[in-house]
């Protein structure tokens with residue numbers, strides 16, 4: 001792999017600009033295309049601001065080049081990250097274009113949140129170079145990137161992507177089978193399903209669910225994964241707990257009617273001021289700031305070698 005890669009990013013939104021930032025901060029040149037030129041106009045400014053907030057060199061933003069034409073953006077790319085809308089038809093069409101417009105050896109990756117990569121790449125002639133790379137928001141603060149192989153992805157190409165992400169300071173995780181939601185979102189939404197079900201059943205309030213998670217196992221999660229925890233307490237105890245609790249846990253294979261009702265009532269969460277809970281503008285900004293500060297502190301601790309992120 002070349003020490004300095006030519007990275008192309010499609011989509012300059014929340015995820016795309018952050019992905020571009022990660023590679024620019026690692027010294028790679030990054031071109032970014034977005035259909036909306038307004039998203040390109042302040043791209044460097046947004047990246048420089050993030051870097052300044054992180055006390056990193058904002059000059060890295062100068063390695064990012066906003067490009068208004070897709071073909072020009074990917075023409076010299078070693079690797080392309082797609083971070084456009086979460087829309088299967090859009091992604092399918094884009095991957096067919098990328099196959100023609102990017103160099104033959106370029107790795108092509110989608111940042112879809114949950115869509116199986118095989119559905120996105122199904123009509124490609126060279127699906128061996130396509131895969132998922134699922135980043136987490138914000139990409140420059142959350143370490144994980146899942147690298148998702150389809151049955152057609154060349155393992156050596158997926159490994160090259162894994163190595164590139166690691167060299168840029170990320171924590172890559174190889175996902176060997178292309179399942180909807182990959183690993184992180186399957187685990188996260190298994191928890192969210194039960195969280196909604198507990199509120200729906202009147203066991204507790206939404207606020208109480210969040211308190212229980214944050215003040216209990218949430219405290220241990222940065223240093224203790226679920227299966228490490230199972231081994232810690234013993235698989236025998238884990239089995240006994242599962243025999244009693246699993247029959248009681250929500251296993252409906254569909255979104256909860258409670259959640260459906262919230263959405264049809266226009267209770268869309270912070271964007272409408274009401275969701276599972278009511279949110280004043282002050283509460284919203286305070287929560288956002290709390291999350292940002294926490295992630296920055298974890299990131300700083302990682303860099304000083306203080307945070308227990310070894311996987």
Ligand SMILES: NC(=O)c1ccc[n+]([C@@H]2O[C@H](COP(=O)([O-])OP(=O)(O)OC[C@H]3O[C@@H](n4cnc5c(N)ncnc54)[C@H](O)[C@@H]3O)[C@@H](O)[C@H]2O)c1
Nearest residue numbers: 011012013014015034035036039083084085086112113137
């Ligand atoms: N937001 C998250 O927390 C998160 C986390 C992981 C993955 N993802 C996934 O990453 C992708 C991007 O999400 P986001 O949150 O950055 O969305 P976003 O809406 O912030 O950004 C999407 C960008 O794509 C651009 N776009 C729209 N149509 C386009 C086209 N035809 N060609 C090129 N660009 C186009 C938009 O102008 C916008 O700037 C989605 O697939 C999403 O599911 C999001």
